[in-house]
Amino acid sequence: MKKILLGTTAIVAAGMIAAPSVDAAEKLKVSVGGYMEQWFGYTTADDQSSADYQGFAIVSDAEIHFKGMTTLDNGISVGVNVQLEANTNGANQGNDQIDESYLIVKGNFGEINLGSENSALYKMNYGPSDYGIGINSGDQTAWVPNSVGASGGFFRSPFGSTNVEPGRTNDSEKLTYYTPRIEGFQLGVSYIPESGQDDNGTVDRTTEVSDGYAIAANFKRDFDGFNLGLSAGYGAFTDGVAGNEDPAAYSFGATAGFGGFSLGAAYAASEGTTSGDEETGYALGAAYATGPWGVSLNYFHGESDAINTGGVITNDGEHNTYSLNGKYALGPGVTAAATLGYTELTTDNTASVGNSETDGTYFVVGMKVSF
Numbered sequence: 001m002k003k004i005l006l007g008t009t010a011i012v013a014a015g016m017i018a019a020p021s022v023d024a025a026e027k028l029k030v031s032v033g034g035y036m037e038q039w040f041g042y043t044t045a046d047d048q049s050s051a052d053y054q055g056f057a058i059v060s061d062a063e064i065h066f067k068g069m070t071t072l073d074n075g076i077s078v079g080v081n082v083q084l085e086a087n088t089n090g091a092n093q094g095n096d097q098i099d100e101s102y103l104i105v106k107g108n109f110g111e112i113n114l115g116s117e118n119s120a121l122y123k124m125n126y127g128p129s130d131y132g133i134g135i136n137s138g139d140q141t142a143w144v145p146n147s148v149g150a151s152g153g154f155f156r157s158p159f160g161s162t163n164v165e166p167g168r169t170n171d172s173e174k175l176t177y178y179t180p181r182i183e184g185f186q187l188g189v190s191y192i193p194e195s196g197q198d199d200n201g202t203v204d205r206t207t208e209v210s211d212g213y214a215i216a217a218n219f220k221r222d223f224d225g226f227n228l229g230l231s232a233g234y235g236a237f238t239d240g241v242a243g244n245e246d247p248a249a250y251s252f253g254a255t256a257g258f259g260g261f262s263l264g265a266a267y268a269a270s271e272g273t274t275s276g277d278e279e280t281g282y283a284l285g286a287a288y289a290t291g292p293w294g295v296s297l298n299y300f301h302g303e304s305d306a307i308n309t310g311g312v313i314t315n316d317g318e319h320n321t322y323s324l325n326g327k328y329a330l331g332p333g334v335t336a337a338a339t340l341g342y343t344e345l346t347t348d349n350t351a352s353v354g355n356s357e358t359d360g361t362y363f364v365v366g367m368k369v370s371f
Helices: 002-017
Strands: 030-046 055-071 077-085 098-107 110-116 173-178 185-194 210-223 226-239 248-258 261-271 278-290 293-304 307-309 312-314 317-331 334-346 357-370
Touching: 030 077, 185 226
Parallel strands: none
Antiparallel strands: 030 055, 030 357, 055 077, 077 098, 098 110, 110 173, 173 185, 185 210, 210 226, 226 248, 248 261, 261 278, 278 293, 293 317, 307 312, 317 334, 334 357
């Protein structure tokens, strides 16, 4: 696959070099965009061990995007996408100032992304529409934390999301190619040199999980007002740390809609670096939207399989979240939204400290602004 990807890049590069002149092309100009979400809500949390999360809270999420695109004389477009985090305080944001930063090259041949960005497995996946805080991406943990130590990640991991990456690699540097969409079908492939994020150092294949790939495809089509979407993808690393397993993940998704109604379902599974470290998860949802109004009902279920080593159980967990969501478009790029949700987490880990179960009900209202 490396040879195919490098060969594709060489063809594009050759086309750019062979162009008679790029002097007439307009120099790339960057525009500013992004989004901001501000949420205010109340949580009733039960069965906590030592912490008290019950009460009011404010949760923020915002990014500023710098985007630009120029078309060369040979018809090939070159662009950039840099996403600046507006909230970087605290462990949840990981103190990562820049979220994603990558180069875009596209034309009749398709599109190439090079840099810090999610893989084709993550980006091409379909799932249910969700008009609230989003329970298929781990946002519910801002209201009901995993205080019982139920094993399994909520971001890019089947325990909390069907939008997955092998080894939860996130925005590590990648080379991704997307084909043009033909008769509703599109294919994407990614090469992932290493699992580390924002790392320009030389890859040490003795100590680092490296040489990963992702392959994904999706289909979307409108049949006289009936919309159908299907997706499938698989990703894995081929060179893991000695003595450990090579992480892998896969996902499937489907959506259907008619008029203002829509249905969606998605499933994901993964294998970690330890034998028996496996997770599965699925999301279901139904939504209806008319004019500025919209309402959705969503459910997520995730599991992490237990590992018993010398009588000590680890990596065991189960997660369920239910949510009823509403939205109202106040104007272009401005949407008010609300979520009534319930999250339950359980574990049989004997190595963890605290209760084996925690749950919480939360009511959240907020505003989403895109610009």
